[in-house]
Amino acid sequence: MIVCKFGGTSMANARQFEKVKAIVTANPTRRIVVVSAPGKRFSNDQKVTDLLIEAFYDSQSQNSALQVIERFTSIQQDLDLPVELVELVTTELSTRLGSSEGDVNSRLDAVKALGEEFSARFFAAYLSSQGLPARFADPQDISLLMTEPGERAQLLEDSYKELRKLKDTTEILVVPGFYGYTQSGKLRTFERGGSDITGSILAAAVDAELYENFTDVDFVYAANPNIIDRPEQIELITYREMRELSYAGFTVIHDEALMPVYRKQIPVEIKNTNNPSAPGTKIVAHRLLTDRPVTGLTADEGFSILYVSKYLMNRELGFGRKLLQIIEEEGISYEHTPSGLDDISVIIRSHYLTPKKEQRIVNRVLQELGAEVAYFKHGLSMIVLVGEGMRNSTGLAARATAAISQTGANIEMINQGSSEVSLVFGVLEKDKEKIVRALYDAFFQPVKLRV
Ligand SMILES: Nc1ncnc2c1ncn2[C@@H]1O[C@H](COP(=O)(O)OP(=O)(O)OP(=O)(O)O)[C@@H](O)[C@H]1O
């Protein structure tokens, strides 16, 4: 059995629904289909999920809610689906927007999930209208069980036993991505982009022979195609490389989506709904190394650094632990902790910080840890080079720093992961794009011979 997931661009309108139907029916083993909410139809369009979030926060203006209804109405009309489906969207949306049950996060989750729910209901209805044996699979009915609010939103391990039963389906099951239910019956969404996670969970649950993730690019490219013109395509990549790249900025697949398939060693293919005959990118456990040490490079922004310095810090037992405990007590998870003899930095995502939190952290580090210097710096970007071949390659950091120095930008931080498949540079956000271009030239452009 193949589990396939179609992203927002694949479900954006009726024309895309037709393409998805053609892909699903081309192979009878595609029996579990996970869908996202309708995404962008053109570059400055809005995703249905974003409209739903706007509708939730701005309940005075009905504009965003009306746009959601319009998006589904045009799909219903263009595919000649029963009008009751649109009536259901309208009533569910107004019920959920008007609900005062539960806290703000639970209410927001219930509204956010509507995009996926109706994408799946509409697509199942469309397949049925074409005479295909298909049905909508409600995450609650199939036992896609999530952790309770307060904990990070993730699947309960116990769910796998029930989800496994989907293996025997003779119909095409259309499952909405992005959400599930807690044991107490509360709807919960994964992080943004979480339909990839739903697809991966189902692929692992039914021991699929393949997990196909359909999007709007022919391949995963060695760098973001919005920054580098026609970057090199990646045909084969390992789970580990893909996870590092997804976490650090490749938006093609959610980094959390790789764990369920990795544990079962289920191969993944990233393919293009608009060009399904392109071979796509395969994600596998192992691959033969090529003469290219770097597989991909990416940049992510929105980071802050906490600099801490204290003379003889390296001799002080437990200094690092106490520092990280202060960070933990503020509910912050950290990304990197590069250190020297008398100093240590903690890199964190800026969205965790507020001016009050920052002040509290700095005061505690100065007073409780006796540091001489402690301050935050914001507006940083992390540039990450990833490749299984990096472990066996010498002089790679020198090549990278030489390329960065030619741009005139300053490197704020360097960190090499202990697995040695990634090298991270912290730089100012304003320098991000020119550094990505310089590194791409250094590692991917064919060498130009002098004549
Ligand atoms: N290295 C890369 N290779 C390929 N695409 C990349 C890369 N880095 C960023 N992207 C972007 O990722 C996009 C595809 O992923 P995205 O999640 O946005 O689309 P989707 O499949 O429609 O899913 P959804 O809208 O549901 O999140 C591409 O259009 C491309 O702009």
Ligand SMILES: N[C@@H](CC(=O)O)C(=O)O
């Ligand atoms: N629709 C959700 C989830 C997804 O597309 O995977 C989002 O936009 O984040």
